[in-house]
Amino acid sequence: MxxxxxxxxxxxxxxxxxxxxxxxxxxxxxxxxxxxxxxxxxxxxxxxxxxxxxxxxxxxxxxxxxxxxxxxxxxxxxxxxxxxxxxxxxxxxLPELTVAENLFLNRHDHGRSGLISWRTVRTKARELLDTWSVDVDVRLPAGExxxxxxxxxxxxxxxxxxxxxxxxxxxxxxxxxxxxxxxxxxxxxxxxxxxxxxxxxxxxxxxxxxxxxxxxxxxxxxxxxxxxxxxxxxxxxxxxxGEAATETGTGRRTPAEHAAPVLEMTDAALPGAYEDVSFQVRAGEIVGLAGAASSGRIEIAETIAGLRAPATGSLEIAGTRPRPGSVPAALRAGVGFVPQDRHHQGYVAQMSIADNGTLTIPDRLGRAGFIDGRRRDGFARDMIGKLAIKTPGPELPVSGLSGGNQQKVVMARALANNPKLLVLINPTAGVDVRSKEFLLGKVEEVAESGAGVVIASDELDDLRLCDRVLVVFGGRVVAEMPRGWHDHRLVAAMEGVELDD
CATH class of the missing domain: 3.40.50.300 (P-loop containing nucleotide triphosphate hydrolases)
Structure with a gap:
């Protein structure tokens, strides 16, 4: 044969x-x-x-x-x-078009009048999705x-x-x-x-x-x-x-038990996202928020960064209480933030590396609202060196970088204001192995310098850095695991599964 x-x-x-x-x-x-x-x-x-x-x-x-x-x-x-x-x-x-319109874009059937027969388009769309067992309403706008x-x-x-x-x-x-x-x-x-x-x-x-x-x-x-x-x-x-695999996160000192808290979240709740969340992060400590995308971990992290305002409870960062739901207030309190989606939240694609990396510190680049280009570019070159960003220069648009280097620019912006608390959501999503190792190593450096770190992720490699991991399921913190946890137990907790001893 x-x-x-x-x-x-x-x-x-x-x-x-x-x-x-x-x-x-x-x-x-x-x-x-x-x-x-x-x-x-x-x-x-x-x-x-x-x-x-x-x-x-x-x-x-x-x-x-x-x-x-x-x-x-x-x-x-x-x-x-x-x-x-x-x-x-x-x-x-295309989010503005229906599912049926997307499926047969530029392939619409026309009736005798020459006009598109939308009934026929919807029927063919349903037949197509049924054939491949896709359960979606063909009349819905794709943006939904x-x-x-x-x-x-x-x-x-x-x-x-x-x-x-x-x-x-x-x-x-x-x-x-x-x-x-x-x-x-x-x-x-x-x-x-x-x-x-x-x-x-x-x-x-x-x-x-x-x-x-x-x-x-x-x-x-x-x-x-x-x-x-x-x-x-x-x-x-x-x-x-091109070289042997290395372990990430080994050898870092455990933060001192008497270290001052840089984050205190108390009885925080946001309807539909999370409820009754209380935890602390000490200076030099890395705390993980583990859970599925719908668990509430992302919303908790975004609340700390000022993107969301809790309906109840309190949030204290480095001894101050920033105005809830205010990113500028969170920045002033000492928060650095790496968002979930770098493409839509992390950078402005057509702006330069220098402009993206300094978005959070305009007051350090000039007076009276004016930015000194030389000062900005000098800061950017220092940032490029510290984060090993592969680029011919700070003037290159971020869209011209690989995914790993784009994420490094986002990290650079988060570190630009020397944060007391660094909050990261899925910090290594969509980056290569070497960039992942570098970014996680940089997170360890930040913690070694005395800042607190929160990593909200479902990636086990991200969470291995943590001194302890809080597991979020159904909007609640359901478990806390110290360093040395076993993969199967953490994953089971993230999925709401109880394992027998």
Whole structure:
């Protein structure tokens, strides 16, 4: 029996942008029915490979085949859509249009009058979603869908063109644990129906949970392809970084028990988000808020940062009580903040690194409301050095940086006012392994300097830094775990599951 050709095969792919080599003699082979992981640090060439595999760019050298046949011409977009689709981390769904309109955008059926038959469009949309078991009301504006629903709609839209090869680019970055489990279940179902996936993720645990094969890119080159179940995790990290895996968070001193509190939250409640929350953070202490995205941990962290005002209770930061729900008041009290979503909350994309990094300290850059450009740029250069931001200079727009370097700019802004309390939400989401290690190391430095730190996350690697972890479930703190907790117990508490001793 003759084996089926690979769903997609890239061989000897090289792509240059001026003097920059984005891909060098890169290769990947994805077989029918696989869920194939593509991993690597930011700048490894993953995004460039995706743009080549989806026909957005032509390689300077090398070949791409689908099912053994050469890739279509770049101008034949319909032919590309029939072969491959990508569901990006940033949704391509148009929020102002309904689900049905998004599914059949520019493919609407017209009646005899030449006008669009919306009844027919909605009927076809329902049939499409039913075929792929997507439970979404096709009449809803897409802007009302949550992240998980938008992803399923995008997958269904891709399948409607005939594509049976789907690229998932960081699909879990904004999902909680329950939604991730549902996504993985859906991937498994679609695999059984003949759909093949390329799964791009910075979360190596997910690679081991859902993927059959993993390919590693480093420095624009292919360095490894292996079966997931035969590749030790330390070897995978070593392939990604070019060196042996290292542990994060070891060797830091435990903060003194008599250290003054820099945060005291007492009996705080916000209807629909959290209730009866009380805890302290001491100077030099790192405290984790663990829980799913819907647990209330994010809202608690945003309350501390002044983005939300609690309905009841009190909040004291470094001996002062800032006005509830006021970001400027929180800044004056000594809070530094890294928000959940850097793309929408963390930076202004077209503004420079210098402007983004100094947004919180205009009073230190000039007098009477005027900013001294030289002073700002000098501060920015110091920030670029301290956070190892890869950039030709402080004038570069943040949109021109990789994800890991964008997050470093957001961190730099949080540290610009020398905070007494640093609050971080999912601080390593969507960044590569090396950037994750660097950012978490910087958090440790902040704590060593005497500031308090709150990390609200469901990423275990983020939480390993913590001196203790408060588990939030259903809007309440349900457990406190000291350093040295076991993964299975923390995850069980986050999911509201009790384990027998």
């Amino acid at each position: 003759v084996a089926a050709p690979p769903v997609v095969e890239a061989t000897g792919v090289t792509k240059r942008y001026g003097s920059t080599v984005a891909l060098h003699d890169a290769a990947i082979t994805i077989e029918q029915g696989q869920t194939h992981a593509l991993v690597g640090r930011n700048g490894a060439g993953k995004s460039t490979l995706v743009s080549v595999l989806t026909g957005l760019q032509a390689p300077d050298e090398g070949t791409i085949t689908f099912g053994g046949e050469p890739a279509p011409r770049l101008t034949d977009r319909d032919a590309w859509r029939q072969r491959v689709a990508c569901v990006y981390q940033k949704s391509t769904i 869908l949550d992240v998980e629903q938008r992803q399923f709609v995008e997958i269904a839209r891709a399948l409607s063109f005939g594509a049976r090869f789907i690229i998932l680019d960081e699909p879990t970055a904004q999902l909680d644990a329950a939604a991730i489990a549902r996504l993985f279940s859906r991937i498994t179902e679609l695999q059984r129906q003949g759909v093949t996936f390329l799964f791009i993720s910075h979360h190596l645990q997910e690679v081991y949970e859902i993927c059959d094969v993993v390919t590693v890119f480093r420095d624009a080159r292919h360095v490894l392809t292996a079966a997931v179940d035969s590749l030790p995790r330390a070897d995978l990290v070593a392939a990604m970084t």
